[in-house]
Amino acid sequence: MKKSYVILVTFLMAGYWIALTAQTLPRAGELIITEIMANPEAVSDSNGEWVEIFNSSDHAVLINGLIIKDEGSNKHTITSSADLIIQPGGYWVLVKNKDTTANGGVQGNYQYSNFTLANTADQVILCLSDETIIDAVAYETGWPLNAGASMELHPDFVQATANDLPGNWFPARIAYGAGDKGSPGQPNPAVMGGSQVITTATVDIFPNPNSGHFILDVKFPRATSGEIRFANTIGQNFSYVSFKNMLQLHEVIEAGFISPGIWFVQVVAAGQILTTRLVIEK
Incomplete structure (x- = not known):
């Protein structure tokens, strides 16, 4: 009996420890701002604004006491009598109005107050009670701010930097609820316009033809991830080389590993391939 009692106590203590560790506050970069609806069209801004956050960590995080604010006077402390926990890989939608009949059909996880999203330029800052920033996004002219569509972070760039x-954001294209566009509480679709990333990229090889020593310059219209490949006619x-979140690549290449002949430099990014002819003469 004594041995069983000890095992039971140990089991209960282990369960209590798991419960405690499941309720940890997020560290910087663990919660990512992935979608922002600043200018709804189907409903008023006062009802239809919302912000989506994503738990990129491998553990559940507690968001009670976190602050959502801007660089001005807007500030709200997340408050609830219940534990508000975002599971790993989970999305939460912070809404201005949780009533789906008034907010355009958004299923919100938490309703905030005293925080408003400007339509042209503003900040969304998520921080701890001591003002330690977990993640922040500052948008302005040049961002994809379309009336009636949220700004969605491309799934290849779900990182706090x-x-x-x-360039890593795009206007939502899928309608929800009353007709505004976005994917609140769901992974963002990869519809940033990958073909545009590639078709407007530039690839320069100098000199070309060459004897195996050349410079490769690649420029993208927005921060892009992918790889550079070499292929020949057979x-x-x-x-x-692989690259991540790059606007420009500048590679000085000693191509002793490439046999003479006609080759093709392939830039592979956003599901597209851009090919440029390369001639190696020796």
Whole structure:
């Protein structure tokens, strides 16, 4: 009996420990701002604004006591008598009005107050009670601010630094509820316009032809992730370098590993391939 009692106590203590560790506050970069509806059209701003956050960590986080604010006077402390926990890989939607009949059909997880999103330029700052920033997004002219559509962070750039760049956001294209566009509480679709990333990218090889020593310059219209490959006319190909969140690549290449002949430099990004002819003469 004594041994069983000890095992039971140990089991109960282990369960209590799991419960405690499941309710930890997020560290910087663990919660990511992934979608912002600043200018709804189907309903008023006072009812239809919302912000989506994503738990990028491998553990549940407690958001009681966190603050959502801007750089001005807007500030709201997340308050609830119940524990508000976002599971790993989970999305939460913070809404201005939780009533789906008034907010355009958004299923919100939490209703805030004293926080308003300007239509042209503003900030969304998520921080701890001591003002330690977990994530922040500052948008302005040049960001994809379309009336009736949220700004969605491309799924390739769900990081606390990558969401600082306007090129990693795109206007939502899928309608919800009363007709505004967005994907509140769901992963954002990869519809940033990958073909545009590639078709407007530039690739320069200098000199070309060359003897195996050349400079490769690639410029993208927005921060892009992908890889550079080399391929020849008989189907041989290999990856040369991978890149992440880059606007420009500048590579000085000593191509002793490439045999003479006609090759193709392939820039692979956003599900598209841009090919440029390369001639190696020796």
